[in-house]
Amino acid sequence: MTSRTDIDVRPITEAEFPDWQRALNTGFLMPPAVAAEQLEARRHLFVPGRSIGAFDGERCVATFRSFDQEVTAVGGALVPADAISNVTVSPTHRRRGLLTRMMAQDLAAAKERGDVLATLIAAEYPIYGRYGFGPATTMTEWTVDVPRAGLDARWAAPEDGGRIDLVDGEDVRKLGPELHERLRRAQPGAVSRAELWWQIRTGVLSTDGSPWTEPFYAVYRSAEGEVEGMVSYKADDRWGDAKQPLNTATVQWLLAVTPAAERALWSYLCSIDWVTTVKSGWRSPDDLLPHLLPDPRAARITTQADWLWVRILDVVRALEARTYEGSGSLVLEVEDRAGLSGGRWRLEAGADGASCTPTTESAHLVLDVAELAALWLGDESAVRLAALGRVREIRAGAARVADALLRTSRRPWCPDMF
Incomplete structure (x- = not known):
């Protein structure tokens, strides 16, 4: 050896x-x-x-x-x-x-x-925590039983005056980057997409050498003609014994910057003739999808797991970059066995922004850099981590203060695999 x-x-x-x-x-x-x-x-x-x-x-x-x-x-x-x-x-x-x-x-x-950060999508859970990474977002996949969903079988177009058009890959490359830019600037946890991403997803380039099969692309335009949503999907060809269609539409990716666009695109997918099942692809765990259906139970969770893992390399810049739900202060003792970003920091947060400075004051919370990463996007709870023994309270109630500052009203989401 x-x-x-x-x-x-x-x-x-x-x-x-x-x-x-x-x-x-x-x-x-x-x-x-x-x-x-x-x-x-x-x-x-x-x-x-x-x-x-x-x-x-x-x-x-x-x-x-x-x-x-x-x-x-x-x-x-x-x-x-x-x-x-x-x-x-x-x-x-x-x-x-x-x-x-x-x-x-x-x-x-x-x-x-x-x-400021390092990121990855972990194939296996136990590997990356020892390098200071923490699971910062979660993804959920739903499988929709369309006949059970309770949607109007006569649905043919959005009720808000918008419209849905089928487009090709060239249209996606023209319209998609600007739409994604709008989405990612409003969605914590979203990541940038290079031009290469769009070329690979529309068949201009291949990274596996396999023949290209074009999926279906649909665009939602508002009543004013503005592109507010886009979806890429494929469909299989399956029929039952009595010549009954049992086809599945599988979403590869779906972008929507307004609730109206989201509603319209899911309604469209569930209204396609012969389609009896819709697979949602990777969505946020608090996605609107199930509750856009008259019967939310028609959307069954088929996958729910950690997704984007984050490793903080610069505590000051990471904590000062984000906004906070409330105002307050917290002294954090951040432990980092790799020696890249450990230290003791005072976080002062409010409506006008935040400051994070080194301090010699006594710590309120002691946590590993991986746990800080899990908290950074607002999805994890410091109270929960304290109950698990992964965050240590030095000042009573400090975990509740951390949650009041760090947690967000909508959950972070990363739409991408990389």
Whole structure:
């Protein structure tokens, strides 16, 4: 067995990208051989210095990639982040500290760049807490039994004077980025989308080398003609024994910046002839969908899980970037075993903004940086974390003060996988 110190962990060169890609496929249990067209397609994701590999001799045995991102804080500020993806360790090289070494390199570089956060979507729950990440948003998927939903079977168009139009990929690339920009500036937990995102989702580029099958795209326009919603969906072709249609429409993504747009798009999806089931895709856990139906029980939760994980790299900038539901002060003792963002801070928050400054005062709450990350977007409760033993109250009632300041009236949501 090769010793840990003999394995070289470093940013890869472009020439090493094919071997890195093979290791990535191996770690994700995909066929390891990478076709030339697949390799060429994935080169669009290569950024010099941001793809790390672990090499045992000449063979890549672990992978790690990061890229620039912005995360919307509570109140709408766009916070610079280090988005982490493509994390694998080959099964022959587990438990040798390779992920720890790759993570340490990447987070140190992100801190040096001035990123406030690091983010990721965790395939497995237990891994990332030890690196200071906390689950900051949750996602929910619903499966709608359309015949049970109680919607008017005669529905043909929005009742508010708006309209729904089917469009193609070129229209999506023209209209989608501006619509998403409006959504993400109002939605805590949303992340930026590069032009590459729209190209991949409309078939201009492929990252897996498979043939492109265009989904259906529909746009909602208000009575004034403004684009306020958009959905991408696909449908299967399934019929019952008595020639009864049993088709499922599966939402790939749905954006809506007004409740009217959301209502209209879900009504449209549930009114498509032959469709008896609608799968919602990744939605916020307090999404309007179930209660837009006359019978909310027709929307059954099929998946509910943690989604966006956050790692705070700069406590001051993170806490000063967001707004707060109330006013008050809190002294936080933040523990960070990696030494990137620990310390004691006084948070003063109010309607005019917040200040976060180092202090020598006695702490009101003691918590790990991962727990602060879980609280930062307003979804988690400090009282709940205290009951779980993951936040320690030094001053009685401090967890309730934290909840009064940090929690939000609507839950944060990240619409994206990355």
